[in-house]
Amino acid sequence: MTSDTLIQALERMVLIRAYEDTLVGLHGQGRAAGTCTSVGQEASAVGVVSALSSEDLILTNHRSAGHLLARGADPGRLMAEVMGKRDGYCKGKSGSLHIAAKEIGVVLTSTIVGGELALATGVALSRATLGGEGIVVCFFGDGAACEGRFHESLNLAALWNLPILYVCENNQWQAFVHRKETTLADSVVPQAAALGMDGKSVDGNDVEAVQAAAAEAVAAVRRTRKPFLLETRTYRLRGHFEPDDQSYVDPSELEQWRGRDPIAVLRARLERDGLLSMGEADAIEARARGIMESAVAFAEASPYPGAEDLTRDVYA
Amino acid sequence: MPTMTVTDAVSAALAEEMRRDPTVLLMGEGVATKRLPLVEEFGAPRVRNTPLAEGIIAGTAAGAAATGLRPVIDLLFAPFLTYAMDEIVNSAGKLRYISGGQFAFPMVVLAQTGAGWGVGAQHNHNNEAWFVHSPGLKVVMPSNPADAKGLLKAAIRDDNPVLFFTDIGLAYADGPVPDGDAVVPLGKAAVLREGADVTLVSYAKTVHGCVQAAARLAEAGIEAEVIDLRTLKPLDEDTILRSVRKTGRLVVVHEASRMCGVGAEIAALVAEKAFGSLRAPVVRLTGPDAPAPASYPLEQAFVPQAEAIESAARGLVEGR
Ligand SMILES: Cc1ncc(C[n+]2csc(CCOP(=O)(O)OP(=O)(O)O)c2C)c(N)n1
Ligand SMILES: [Mg+2]
Numbered sequence: 149m150t151s152d153t154l155i156q157a158l159e160r161m162v163l164i165r166a167y168e169d170t171l172v173g174l175h176g177q178g179r180a181a182g183t184c185t186s187v188g189q190e191a192s193a194v195g196v197v198s199a200l201s202s203e204d205l206i207l208t209n210h211r212s213a214g215h216l217l218a219r220g221a222d223p224g225r226l227m228a229e230v231m232g233k234r235d236g237y238c239k240g241k242s243g244s245l246h247i248a249a250k251e252i253g254v255v256l257t258s259t260i261v262g263g264e265l266a267l268a269t270g271v272a273l274s275r276a277t278l279g280g281e282g283i284v285v286c287f288f289g290d291g292a293a294c295e296g297r298f299h300e301s302l303n304l305a306a307l308w309n310l311p312i313l314y315v316c317e318n319n320q321w322q323a324f325v326h327r328k329e330t331t332l333a334d335s336v337v338p339q340a341a342a343l344g345m346d347g348k349s350v351d352g353n354d355v356e357a358v359q360a361a362a363a364e365a366v367a368a369v370r371r372t373r374k375p376f377l378l379e380t381r382t383y384r385l386r387g388h389f390e391p392d393d394q395s396y397v398d399p400s401e402l403e404q405w406r407g408r409d410p411i412a413v414l415r416a417r418l419e420r421d422g423l424l425s426m427g428e429a430d431a432i433e434a435r436a437r438g439i440m441e442s443a444v445a446f447a448e449a450s451p452y453p454g455a456e457d458l459t460r461d462v463y464a
Numbered sequence: 465m466p467t468m469t470v471t472d473a474v475s476a477a478l479a480e481e482m483r484r485d486p487t488v489l490l491m492g493e494g495v496a497t498k499r500l501p502l503v504e505e506f507g508a509p510r511v512r513n514t515p516l517a518e519g520i521i522a523g524t525a526a527g528a529a530a531t532g533l534r535p536v537i538d539l540l541f542a543p544f545l546t547y548a549m550d551e552i553v554n555s556a557g558k559l560r561y562i563s564g565g566q567f568a569f570p571m572v573v574l575a576q577t578g579a580g581w582g583v584g585a586q587h588n589h590n591n592e593a594w595f596v597h598s599p600g601l602k603v604v605m606p607s608n609p610a611d612a613k614g615l616l617k618a619a620i621r622d623d624n625p626v627l628f629f630t631d632i633g634l635a636y637a638d639g640p641v642p643d644g645d646a647v648v649p650l651g652k653a654a655v656l657r658e659g660a661d662v663t664l665v666s667y668a669k670t671v672h673g674c675v676q677a678a679a680r681l682a683e684a685g686i687e688a689e690v691i692d693l694r695t696l697k698p699l700d701e702d703t704i705l706r707s708v709r710k711t712g713r714l715v716v717v718h719e720a721s722r723m724c725g726v727g728a729e730i731a732a733l734v735a736e737k738a739f740g741s742l743r744a745p746v747v748r749l750t751g752p753d754a755p756a757p758a759s760y761p762l763e764q765a766f767v768p769q770a771e772a773i774e775s776a777a778r779g780l781v782e783g784r
Pocket of ligand 1: 262290293
């Protein structure tokens with residue numbers, strides 16, 4: 149990545165962090181519902197999404213803020229959605245857990261763990277059938293990889309040559325259960341190989357490494373029209389769903405990963421290499437806070453849906 | 465009018481709709497093997513055998529439906545739908561609403577069920593009411609080949625997910641099927657016989673029991689009106705209510721179990737909206753709260769038969 153794209157990546161990651169921190173704060177004051185934050189996982193979202201082009205489609209899940217914001221979603225409309233307001237991307241019908249924004253190519257978000265894995269094959273089948281360059285990117289967690297649909301989806305995608313980049317965000321946690329309690333496997337990548345699919349595992353807290361691996365994987369999917377599995381090894385620094393005191397988390401593990409906070413790591417690197425001054429970095433953070441202030445104002449001013457919306461959009 | 469079975473009527477509808485609309489495709493375990501003429505006419509990409517994995521078949525259909533295709537999937541037997549419940553109920557049924565109307569799911573799920581082949585409870589389970597209870601879905605269950613063809617054509621053209629159940633016991637029964645593009649609209653019941661004394665409401669194979677019962681009742685001077693629902697959701701409330709307001713008596717008949725079945729809904733509907741017209745309590749004749757047995761006599765005993773329907777209707781009319 150060039151210094152410019154690295155700085156852009158930092159800006160996006162800071163924006164995501166500011167968005168989620170703001171929502172945590174609002175939740176504490178009773179002004180917004182709780183959310184599943186992706187604090188600590190920003191490099192994975194930004195690294196992958198920055199490797200895509202505009203015609204690619206993204207499927208995601210309950211922990212979607214990073215993917216949506218990396219893709220250019222409007223923080224005000226996202227917050228409005230979390231608050232159940234009419235100007236949210238889903239008119240307040242989704243709340244935080246399944247925000248889709250078709251206009252920016254984020255489709256069919258599902259909060260049924262593994263749900264997006266089952267839908268991605270169909271989206272890719274449409275792409276393959278109806279033509280077009282775009283590929284499908286499916287974000288899912290390490291927990292979703294424990295669902296049977298993970299196997300079913302990868303098997304079908306490999307068999308039918310579906311252009312899907314599977315991205316397993318391996319954040320070590322599956323709600324309140326550590327990954328070590330749910331599987332003996334250290335990585336999901338060997339499961340791709342078993343089904344005839346290529347895959348790679350990458351340090352998910354290093355945005356440059358994620359971006360490079362994703363760019364290579366995207367190029368391979370575009371060229372071969374075959375699926376690829378990318379695993380980003382990262383860590384969920386906050387709880388599963390706000391509020392969550394993380395009392396069940398091993399403090400030394402948490403400390404270790406806090407030391408690898410992807411934003412702090414990137415910022416330190418850019419400052420060390422003389423690509424960004426401390427003042428410039430502070431300005432990036434201040435800008436993000438400003439954007440969040442307007443976003444909160446927009447979301448709080450947005451009206452709630454009307455009673456007539458209760459039964460609207462059930463049927464086409 | 466040509467004669468064909470329900471199975472052939474389904475194939476005919478598929479062929480006509482695939483010819484009409486290049487976005488229609490068929491997927492399932494063995495669809496390309498069993499419906500070879502479709503493969504020959506439309507090619508392998510549109511008639512796809514799948515791995516043995518109902519969940520991903522249904523999910524692939526939902527994902528494809530939301531992004532430009534009109535998939536029809538054959539999940540074989542209704543009990544197998546349990547493996548695809550998430551994709552049908554949580555994805556296809558809800559993601560339109562949850563997303564504020566951003567997506568539509570024009571897809572059809574085919575499944576067979578019902579007594580007739582002695583296949584037992586893991587292949588025979590009339591679970592259609594589960595889907596009637598789920599928002600965002602439509603549910604169809606025809607009683608004859610002409611409706612099977614016409615309703616399937618309508619289901620494929622519908623922009624919503626449609627569960628299309630065919631009755632095992634009717635699969636190879638012949639019937640006349642009109643030539644050409646005879647679409648039977650969803651949500652419209654058929655009045656198979658008019659009568660002023662009692663209304664018999666049913667769908668799928670028990671419609672035939674109602675028709676037989678009505679013929680015998682006529683011999684005794686009792687005129688029964690027979691309604692074939694054809695579509696369970698949306699339910700044709702008007703046709704049911706109009707009939708009950710006329711006859712004042714209602715027998716609802718289905719093979720599915722009683723508790724929270726479609727018959728319960730119809731009885732409640734009539735109690736809410738036509739109570740004043742009722743001259744006798746509503747009677748439900750249904751399968752028992754039991755899994756479907758394989759043994760032939762038990763399998764038959766599971767299904768309400770013409771004699772029972774006749775006797776229930778007679779009881780209502782004679783005030784017994
Ligand atoms: C089918 C299903 N089971 C359980 C849940 C409750 N739940 C929501 S998120 C979650 C953990 C998912 O873990 P993972 O896939 O690793 O994603 P992460 O939350 O770590 O991003 C669970 C158990 C759910 N939403 N859906
Ligand atoms: Mg996880």
